[in-house]
Structures are given as structure tokens and as C-alpha cells.
Amino acid sequence: MPLEIFFSFQGIFCYNIYMAVIKSKKFILRPFKRGDEASLLKNINNRKIAKNTLAILYPYKPKYARSWIKHSLELNRKKNKEKINFAIDVNGEVIGGIGFKNIKGHRAEIGYWLGEKYWGQGITTSALKKITEYGFNKLKLRRMEIGIFPFNKASMRVAEKAGYQYEGRLRKFVLKDKKLVDSLLFAKVR
Numbered sequence: 001m002p003l004e005i006f007f008s009f010q011g012i013f014c015y016n017i018y019m020a021v022i023k024s025k026k027f028i029l030r031p032f033k034r035g036d037e038a039s040l041l042k043n044i045n046n047r048k049i050a051k052n053t054l055a056i057l058y059p060y061k062p063k064y065a066r067s068w069i070k071h072s073l074e075l076n077r078k079k080n081k082e083k084i085n086f087a088i089d090v091n092g093e094v095i096g097g098i099g100f101k102n103i104k105g106h107r108a109e110i111g112y113w114l115g116e117k118y119w120g121q122g123i124t125t126s127a128l129k130k131i132t133e134y135g136f137n138k139l140k141l142r143r144m145e146i147g148i149f150p151f152n153k154a155s156m157r158v159a160e161k162a163g164y165q166y167e168g169r170l171r172k173f174v175l176k177d178k179k180l181v182d183s184l185l186f187a188k189v190r
Contacts (some may be wrong), residue, residue, distance in 0.1 A: 032072035043115030048129040106142040147183040
């Protein structure tokens with residue numbers, strides 16, 4: 001589905017006030033599109049990614065990739081956004097994802113994942129910085145939060161490098177693999 005570009009500024013090319021293509025030297029943040037299923041499946045189908053995220057399953061099946069793309073396209077068509085998903089794209093391939101959920105007034109939650117082949121290259125930290133800037137400047141958010149499992153040290157480092165501060169431990173906060181587990185709350189405010 002082709003989208004028209006309405007305006008651009010500071011390396012951000014917007015399709016509308018909510019969906020944009022955000023460029024960096026290493027990657028592009030863009031809406032998911034039809035045709036992304038194969039690279040999404042290739043990079044997300046990893047036990048380590050599933051372990052460190054709340055909603056990603058392992059094994060990640062082709063039907064999940066098709067469903068995610070369909071879901072993301074439907075979200076893009078909605079006028080009032082409560083959730084916005086971006087693909088992390090390198091050379092036309094989806095290598096990760098980042099986005100907002102529970103957008104309510106002045107606040108939103110952020111989630112992200114990256115294919116293991118790309119870990120340790122600063123991509124997730126840079127993507128989080130870009131999406132945070134987008135949240136503050138374009139969505140006019142005043143607070144963004146990230147929930148991180150206590151054992152996910154790499155994600156904690158990403159959040160801290162992007163300027164998020166640890167606010168506390170939410171005990172037995174989420175259901176993961178049929179068990180209640182703690183979540184560490186990181187946030188950035190403006």
C-alpha cells in the first residue's frame with residue numbers, strides 16, 4: 001500500500017502526524033508493510049528474544065508474522081492512535097521493531113526487540129533515542145515508560161544510555177510463560 005509523504009523535517013519524513021519514516025546512519029524506522037513477513041520471521045524467531053520480551057513467542061511461526069503485519073497495517077489506518085509500531089529497517093530488511101503502546105494523553109509505553117545478529121552495534125539505543133524524540137516532539141508526550149524483566153541487563157543498559165531512569169520494581173506485575181514476574185520500570189519525562 002503506497003503512502004504519500006506530506007512533509008519532512010530534521011531527517012523525519014512523515015506520512016501523517018503519527019506515522020513517519022525516521023532515518024539514521026545505520027537504519028530507518030518505518031511503518032511495517034506487506035512483504036516484511038520473511039525478514040521479520042528470520043530476525044524475530046529466536047529463543048533469546050522471546051525470553052526477554054513479553055509478547056513474542058518462540059518458535060515464531062509464519063502465521064504470526066502475517067498476523068503482525070496485518071495488525072500493524074490496521075493500526076496505521078486508525079485516526080486515533082493508542083499504539084504505533086515501527087520496523088527497524090536495514091537495507092530493506094526488518095531487523096527489529098520498536099513502538100508505542102497504551103498512548104494515553106501525555107504518556108505512553110515503549111517496547112522494542114532486535115535480531116541477535118545486530119546486537120552490540122548501538123542500533124537499539126539509537127532507535128530508542130529517535131523514537132523518544134519523536135514521542136516528545138511529534139506526539140507531544142511528557143512521559144515514556146519501559147518495562148524490563150530484571151534478568152534483561154542488556155535492555156537496562158539500552159534504556160539508561162537513551163536517558164531513561166530506573167523508577168522502581170513492580171512486583172509480580174506481568175504474566176510471562178504462565179508465571180507472574182517482576183518488571184523494572186524505566187521512564188523519561190519532559
